Amino acid sequence: MNDFAFKIGTVNGTGSASANALIMQAIFRMGIPVSGKNVFPSNIQGLPTWYEIRVNGKGYTARAAHFDLVVALNPATYARDVAEIRPAGFLLYDSSWPLDAALAREDVSLLGIPFGRLCGEAFEGDRERQLMRNIAYAGALVAFLAIDMGVVEGMIREQFGRKPALLDSNFKALRLGYDFAKASFPCPLPFHLERMDATADYIIIDGNTAAALGCLFAGATVGAWYPITPATSLMEAFKGLCERYRVDKATGRKRFCILQAEDELAAAGMVVGAGWTGARAFTPTAGPGISLMQEFIGLAYYTEIPAVFFDVQRVGPSTGMPTRTQQGDLFSLAYASHGDTKHIVLFPANPEECFAFAVRAFDLAERFQTPVFVASDLDIGMNDWMCRRLHWDDSYRPDRGKVLGAEELERITRFSRYMGENGDAIAARTLPGVDARGSYFTRGSGHDVHAGYTEDAAAYSEVLARLARKLNQAAEAVPEPVIDRRGAGSSTGIITIGGCDAAVREAVDHLRSDGMDIDYMRIRGFPFGPDVVRFLGEHDRLFVVEQNRDAQLRSMLAIETGKPRDEMTPVLDYGGVPLSAEPIVEAVKGGLRTADSGLRIGQTQSALPGGHPRNPQSLTR
Amino acid sequence: MTSISKPPVRHPGLPRNALGLTTRDYEGGMSTLCAGCGHDSITAAIIQAVWELDLPPHRAAKLSGIGCSSKTTAYFMRQSHGFNAVHGRMPAVASGVHAANRELVCIGVSGDGDSLSIGLGQLCHAIRRNVDLLYVLENNGVYGLTKGQFSASADVGSKSKRGEPNVQPPIDPVLLAITLGATFVARGFSGDKKQLVPILKAGLTHRGFALVDVISPCVTFNDHEASTKSYRFTRGHRHELAPVDFIPVTHEIAAAAEPGAPLPVTMHDGSVVRFRAVGEDYDPTNRDAAYAHIRRLQSQGDVVTGLLFIDERAADMHSVNGTVDEPLTGVPYEQLCPGSAALEALQEEYR
Numbered sequence: 001m002n003d004f005a006f007k008i009g010t011v012n013g014t015g016s017a018s019a020n021a022l023i024m025q026a027i028f029r030m031g032i033p034v035s036g037k038n039v040f041p042s043n044i045q046g047l048p049t050w051y052e053i054r055v056n057g058k059g060y061t062a063r064a065a066h067f068d069l070v071v072a073l074n075p076a077t078y079a080r081d082v083a084e085i086r087p088a089g090f091l092l093y094d095s096s097w098p099l100d101a102a103l104a105r106e107d108v109s110l111l112g113i114p115f116g117r118l119c120g121e122a123f124e125g126d127r128e129r130q131l132m133r134n135i136a137y138a139g140a141l142v143a144f145l146a147i148d149m150g151v152v153e154g155m156i157r158e159q160f161g162r163k164p165a166l167l168d169s170n171f172k173a174l175r176l177g178y179d180f181a182k183a184s185f186p187c188p189l190p191f192h193l194e195r196m197d198a199t200a201d202y203i204i205i206d207g208n209t210a211a212a213l214g215c216l217f218a219g220a221t222v223g224a225w226y227p228i229t230p231a232t233s234l235m236e237a238f239k240g241l242c243e244r245y246r247v248d249k250a251t252g253r254k255r256f257c258i259l260q261a262e263d264e265l266a267a268a269g270m271v272v273g274a275g276w277t278g279a280r281a282f283t284p285t286a287g288p289g290i291s292l293m294q295e296f297i298g299l300a301y302y303t304e305i306p307a308v309f310f311d312v313q314r315v316g317p318s319t320g321m322p323t324r325t326q327q328g329d330l331f332s333l334a335y336a337s338h339g340d341t342k343h344i345v346l347f348p349a350n351p352e353e354c355f356a357f358a359v360r361a362f363d364l365a366e367r368f369q370t371p372v373f374v375a376s377d378l379d380i381g382m383n384d385w386m387c388r389r390l391h392w393d394d395s396y397r398p399d400r401g402k403v404l405g406a407e408e409l410e411r412i413t414r415f416s417r418y419m420g421e422n423g424d425a426i427a428a429r430t431l432p433g434v435d436a437r438g439s440y441f442t443r444g445s446g447h448d449v450h451a452g453y454t455e456d457a458a459a460y461s462e463v464l465a466r467l468a469r470k471l472n473q474a475a476e477a478v479p480e481p482v483i484d485r486r487g488a489g490s491s492t493g494i495i496t497i498g499g500c501d502a503a504v505r506e507a508v509d510h511l512r513s514d515g516m517d518i519d520y521m522r523i524r525g526f527p528f529g530p531d532v533v534r535f536l537g538e539h540d541r542l543f544v545v546e547q548n549r550d551a552q553l554r555s556m557l558a559i560e561t562g563k564p565r566d567e568m569t570p571v572l573d574y575g576g577v578p579l580s581a582e583p584i585v586e587a588v589k590g591g592l593r594t595a596d597s598g599l600r601i602g603q604t605q606s607a608l609p610g611g612h613p614r615n616p617q618s619l620t621r
Numbered sequence: 622m623t624s625i626s627k628p629p630v631r632h633p634g635l636p637r638n639a640l641g642l643t644t645r646d647y648e649g650g651m652s653t654l655c656a657g658c659g660h661d662s663i664t665a666a667i668i669q670a671v672w673e674l675d676l677p678p679h680r681a682a683k684l685s686g687i688g689c690s691s692k693t694t695a696y697f698m699r700q701s702h703g704f705n706a707v708h709g710r711m712p713a714v715a716s717g718v719h720a721a722n723r724e725l726v727c728i729g730v731s732g733d734g735d736s737l738s739i740g741l742g743q744l745c746h747a748i749r750r751n752v753d754l755l756y757v758l759e760n761n762g763v764y765g766l767t768k769g770q771f772s773a774s775a776d777v778g779s780k781s782k783r784g785e786p787n788v789q790p791p792i793d794p795v796l797l798a799i800t801l802g803a804t805f806v807a808r809g810f811s812g813d814k815k816q817l818v819p820i821l822k823a824g825l826t827h828r829g830f831a832l833v834d835v836i837s838p839c840v841t842f843n844d845h846e847a848s849t850k851s852y853r854f855t856r857g858h859r860h861e862l863a864p865v866d867f868i869p870v871t872h873e874i875a876a877a878a879e880p881g882a883p884l885p886v887t888m889h890d891g892s893v894v895r896f897r898a899v900g901e902d903y904d905p906t907n908r909d910a911a912y913a914h915i916r917r918l919q920s921q922g923d924v925v926t927g928l929l930f931i932d933e934r935a936a937d938m939h940s941v942n943g944t945v946d947e948p949l950t951g952v953p954y955e956q957l958c959p960g961s962a963a964l965e966a967l968q969e970e971y972r
Contacts, residue, residue, distance in 0.1 A: 203971035221949040266713040273717025432702035
């Protein structure tokens, strides 16, 4: 009861997304914890797409590893869809046509419903037949899973209440699937839903919308962007929110300016220009955009200009797989651009943190006068998450950092842009348009503490050394890690980051219930703060779970803290789909039994020739 | 080498503008360019223009990319904020600056390498965006800081200092800008301050993107016999189209309409640009006619200078966006954050 997963395989562009969302939301409204993962192609119409829904009364939301039921409606993927059903599971398919040989599996129960034929008879026109076929399979799922029909009908009424024709068609289609299922099969299936009251304090939201809300509440006024999957919906959400909350009612004029740039490089330049001028400005992008933005990131770091970047990570390198998720940009964010640089990076794990960290990012960017990255990913950003209700403290005021106005300038004899007062790592800045006494010349070329051009070793080094101190100081200001110790604390720990959180927490619960003492830490900010360093010191056997090939987080921990790599076993998954708990459990158990310290999920281990340096690859042998 | 500041010498006899400032008050650091560089003359023209416009220094933002030209923003208006950004990307920075604070007078300085090669895309899109920016393109046909390579504005057949001819066709910023829908397009010559100053003043007053391409000979790498960007060549082939006067808003204007008579164009703030003696075959307010006329003169080998095209009716970036009149940097936070009650209400839609 309330613990199963099912998967719907369809063709993209056929309207199945709204039916899938309807099902997920209905389960949520029944008070039952639920999560949905959309696994979709980089395409508009005609390619395979899947929607996975996991129901879990205990509240686990990581991607399911096995499926109790598969709804296979795309002949092109029948074979692989059927293969993913657990033994003794169920297959729901369209029986309008004879069963495909690929679907034969003896240990699976077949549920054939002629959705195509039913909708062909009941509706007119290809498009309506296609759309209603989705609602018909939703109707069948209502019967098979004991979804509350009243809830579903209520949602359809909310959506189409003002369009009677559409309302009628949707109700009719829903009933077609529902009635056929009821009449032909024992309903509900052995696993099904039962009302709970566990979702009252939750909402369903994707991370990009939550991040956009954070930008709105933080007071961001300038957004610059270039459309890119999976970050596009962040700016689109921001635009929608601004049009709702930021338009002067009397004049119809906007208290925001969104610039769609010619490329990500220009978008970064606009953010830097706006940040220099004193606006809270941001850009949402993905890995390819971060690659293009490098020169402005370096400029903002060296000239000390606040700028906020959202990197909704997708699979790289290069174009990679634009609609799949990964955590492959950790290096390219932490040390972005040429020369000696280091940046503040925040790692949200869910939409709730996307909201909170967006606000935090603007505060940190202005306080430390430097670029700040929010490293989200496609899974967090684009999937609908069950997320605790967002809260806002009305006493919040933006941290604008050290900015001198006319009054402060009056009191000082000489304004030196890059000189920290009394040795402070942060120097005060001024904004254009305020006072001529605060004028200075910003340059990405070598500069001294007075912002003057310099080629002098000592004058250059003085500024660069302060920047290093500034970033060290930021380590204490980034969000502290989430740490869950087992009683007095174990010597074994598991470390993770960002969207791996749900799967790793679930894995930790499994491991503990199997009797293993294991401590948990999720890192939420870079540079790593003192709590991270302490945790590393307290554990001599660590597993580092992340979604990239090269164990980037582990390398960063080793580089930044001196923790020996051999004490940190990488657990890596980088195929592009959200992480599940089971493989982590296996990896940790397996890793503890073996002497070597390398493991990966979902790939055959590479057998490199001998004599290689000790890199993550060679550690796996 | 470090930056050199000029000694604050005061000449009591220097005239003062409405703000009580002399031209010296609009100067910057000492130029480190080669003696005789055209860019320094442009710097002097900019100083003259902003002084005559009574521009309060703190209201200006000086923006540039990388190159000899881009260094010049350090040589004027020391009392203004300046931003020497990255190569070819000044237009993006300017767009951000102007988005954040529309009251700033943005003065951009770029060069032909900065604008027509590495930054061509940024220039084109800033024109399309019609961001309110004076964009001075100091055009000498070569890369000076890297010692004399051809730039994208070098004419076919123009020879380098070492005698190699350029074979690739040039990109003409003026024709490009007119094609892209620029709302203010001019070309000047660093050797003619008298012509340049009123153009710069009109460009600073224009609401939208004002491109002022200035032929600015590089005395070190491109001022030799076989160059088409030399002082000598430019002086010999220059064709000045309809000289303009810039008449600030406070003066009265006498209208005239007959061909050959002065043509006044009223700017958004009431100032007037008056074209003296516009020929019958040329209309600086007609995009197609202006383009055709410039092309015709160019095909005769003329270097056409003057305020070549102006459109005072087009909407600039903020008008298109519908932004509030006050600078976004000045909007109180309370008007930006919807608050907790709105968040609570909104979340009912997420259930």
